[in-house]
Amino acid sequence: MAIYSTSTAAFYDRSRMSMSSLRLQAESYQQQLSTGDRLERSSDDPVAASRLRTLSRTGRLSQIDAANADRAATDLTLADSTLSSIADVLARAQELAVQAGSSTMSDTNRAAIATEMEQIHQQLFSLANTRDATGHALFGGETAGDAYALNGAGTAVYIGTAAADELDVGEGQNVPRSVTGPDIFAFDDNGTPADAMAVVQQLAAALAGASADPAAAARDAAGSLSNAIENVTTSQTVVGARLAWIDFVQARQTDMGELRAAEENELGGIDIASTVINLQEALTALEASQASFTKLSSISLFNHIG
Template sequence: MISTSTSAFFERTTQGMNTLRARAEALQEQIGGGERLARSSDDPVAASRLRQLSRADDLSSIDRANADRASADLKLADGALSSLADHVIRAKELAIQAGNATLTAQQRSAIGDELEQIHGQLFALANSRDSSGHALFGGEAAGAAYALDAGGNASYIGTATAGEMPIGDGQTVTRGLTGPEVLEFDVAGMPTDLMAFVKDLAGALKGAVADPAQYARDALGGLDAGLEKVTTGQTIVGTRLAWIDLAAERRVEMSELRASEQADIGGTDIATTVARLQETMLVLEASQASFARLSSLSLFDAIR
């Protein structure tokens, strides 16, 4: 019986000290890692909420990547539109020159040559590529947005709309503009596009019409309409970029709120945890001292 009692005493004391050591180690891990929960079973409700916050962070990362891509494509579109506007302005300057009745046919033909070069530059810009190497103004098309036929006339071969990208909180943004949205406009109620208009003007100045000077003067209104369409596209792009920036600010705010909640739920309260560790270590040291003293006693000490 004495043997059994002694064995039980040693076992209970050892288990108690092991429990204290494990608690101290857990508290030290919380202090070192900054995390209060080592496993879900420590606090199932808190662990579930932390998983929800983690999933929200993952979705936010996807939204941020989408927003970055849309922003990059829109900035490329803005740059291309600026170049388009510059070329239209130059075409208008040339039309004004060609409308001067004092110019010779050869001089107007030279202006027509430069307008043909502008037509080629407009075609190249219309086939600009986005951040993924796809057609910038081709909507969802992977290849070119425009193609030239045997007569050198450009035709749109992209899709009807540009793709939309989710940017968070259920919001989306259209990542670009299609060619028709930028280049097509009406002149005297007749639909045309910028490349065809400039090509026709170049041909007229090279002798395709009877009165090229008057044709050049009449073309100024169409060039103004084309320029207005391009600048409208720039405004749309600028608005979408501002929307992406606003969504990014909102995403950062929500990320900060989630980080704060994660710290509140799963983070370690250093002051409280250090105090609990000191208390645990004190109890452990006292237990060890008591055990060492009691285990050294024997029956002979008791009967002396």
């Protein structure tokens, strides 16, 4: 009787272990199908798990780089459109300067032009203090406030930093998100340092009566404004080149992201078709094992003694 009891216990233990193993296999395949992950724990494949952790960290850092690239693109696009507006305003100022420089222009007409010039100065001052998406000065470098302020004489004075703020877009690459005010408004006027807003302000004063020869002052200003517009165009070229670079960086970030995703899928992903087949095999084996156990466990030795 002891031998019979031991054999029966062993039979139950083996059956229990077999069905438990099959059940765990089936649950593992079901888990893989629901998550898409081949590895449930690092011990399943330590080398692959280590590489997946590295790829995950790289992916998180790349998200920061992508956000910086997006911000740089947004700020540079805003800078480009603002520079276009500045160029248009300066072109209008130059047009008015040419008109005011005509000998047929009356003092009354020049006074009217002076009024518009004052408005143009205000427009330029407002554009110079354009804010970015975060509320910081777009052309103020790294300063958080305005890029320009008016002194006691009403002259626009740059109060930002010397260099534009740079953003890290990954792989050791930094890109300035804009240009500074002096890059836009400060220019070389035939060998003499000049400022576009100051030229407009001084012309407004000259046409309003501050100059003994307002027509000559207007003609001089027209030439200076031509140089100022050319300087703005140069800034637009710089911004355009940076935007092109950002496009390249973003395309590379997309490519690298796709490569990471492919490697992650290869290391830790599953082949859905194979996993479904494996699951079906495990379930079939489990069902057969359960049926066999039920049948065998119902057989008694006494049924064969007679």
